[in-house]
Amino acid sequence: MAFKDIIGHTEVIENLLKRIKENRLHHAMMFYGRLGIGKRTLAKEFIKAINCKDFDNEPCEKCNNCKWINENKHPDVIIITNGIRAESLDIRLVQNKGSANGEPDAAEETSSSPKKEITIDQIRYLEEIIYTSPVEAKYRVIFIIDAETFNKNSANAFLKTLEEPPGNTIIVMTTSFLGMVPVTIRSRTEKIRLKPLSDADMKRLLSEKISYSSEYTDIVLHLLKGGLNRKILSTDDESLKEYLDMAADFVNSGKITVEEILEAANTLTRSNDRAERELRIYIFFTILKELLTDIHLGRAADIWGKYISQNTTADFSDIEHLDETIRFIRNAQNLYCNQGIIIKSELLRLSEQWNRL
Numbered sequence: 001m002a003f004k005d006i007i008g009h010t011e012v013i014e015n016l017l018k019r020i021k022e023n024r025l026h027h028a029m030m031f032y033g034r035l036g037i038g039k040r041t042l043a044k045e046f047i048k049a050i051n052c053k054d055f056d057n058e059p060c061e062k063c064n065n066c067k068w069i070n071e072n073k074h075p076d077v078i079i080i081t082n083g084i085r086a087e088s089l090d091i092r093l094v095q096n097k098g099s100a101n102g103e104p105d106a107a108e109e110t111s112s113s114p115k116k117e118i119t120i121d122q123i124r125y126l127e128e129i130i131y132t133s134p135v136e137a138k139y140r141v142i143f144i145i146d147a148e149t150f151n152k153n154s155a156n157a158f159l160k161t162l163e164e165p166p167g168n169t170i171i172v173m174t175t176s177f178l179g180m181v182p183v184t185i186r187s188r189t190e191k192i193r194l195k196p197l198s199d200a201d202m203k204r205l206l207s208e209k210i211s212y213s214s215e216y217t218d219i220v221l222h223l224l225k226g227g228l229n230r231k232i233l234s235t236d237d238e239s240l241k242e243y244l245d246m247a248a249d250f251v252n253s254g255k256i257t258v259e260e261i262l263e264a265a266n267t268l269t270r271s272n273d274r275a276e277r278e279l280r281i282y283i284f285f286t287i288l289k290e291l292l293t294d295i296h297l298g299r300a301a302d303i304w305g306k307y308i309s310q311n312t313t314a315d316f317s318d319i320e321h322l323d324e325t326i327r328f329i330r331n332a333q334n335l336y337c338n339q340g341i342i343i344k345s346e347l348l349r350l351s352e353q354w355n356r357l
């Protein structure tokens, strides 16, 4: 990867290059913007650029700094993120295995399952190592991925480092949810916004990532909204058609039968794998919400064409009901209960609220 290979974000890149040249770097930078638009990739290029031994508008990709950063193995680039994210990116996190007396910290979960939050334990360990000199890099970098996953304790513990980092330390953060980053942290960073990608850039990116048949390209682009949503991208033509037909049954005028509703619920929950089930539910409800919103705004015909009948209408309360259903299902996913029953009852309730039964 090089700056020139990054799709979109040209203004941000030009600005970063200019500042690297002029040596005007803020000690804490927050790259933010919607999911899947390349924040982490860009941040990583930036970290390489400020440390590369032979930087000439692009990192050289050959020096130790470039190589180690590419492999997420640079001793001077400390990556902090939550356990789940680290697992999905295959990153080994720096953290204590236990507290000073060798016992696991009682305040933290001691199970080996990955955590959804950046823990205080990680920050304490970070503080132990950042006051040593960098081994190879010009700048010691603290690279925080998904900064919205700081919890209250880890955010408080990190404040001191954020306010007064050791010399030559640069803190680089990324988040898709700037509003959820603790305000104490957010307010102490320079914020760099990455804009959603244009349709042309998205098409370029998609041509490298997936191969939808052109029949679905416009709908997929519409659902992605200028960001690479991996969940949406993981679906294929066949399931996409299935979701679209089902969503159309729910919104098109005329009545829906109880059998159709139960069949839809079965389709969504038929996998034994929880992640797969949640993915199906997520994609279906994302499509349903988007479709309904477009019908309400009177712009559905352009995008959804053959899936909706001409006299289909929706009003704002229909969307509110759908939002309630989505929230309820999402909360219920964290409980140990039969997901199939929940989906069935929620789809029935929704159809009744929509006056479709």
Ligand SMILES: [Zn+2]
Residues within 6 Å of the ligand: 051, 052, 053, 054, 055, 059, 060, 061, 062, 063, 064, 065, 066, 067
């Ligand atoms: Zn280099």
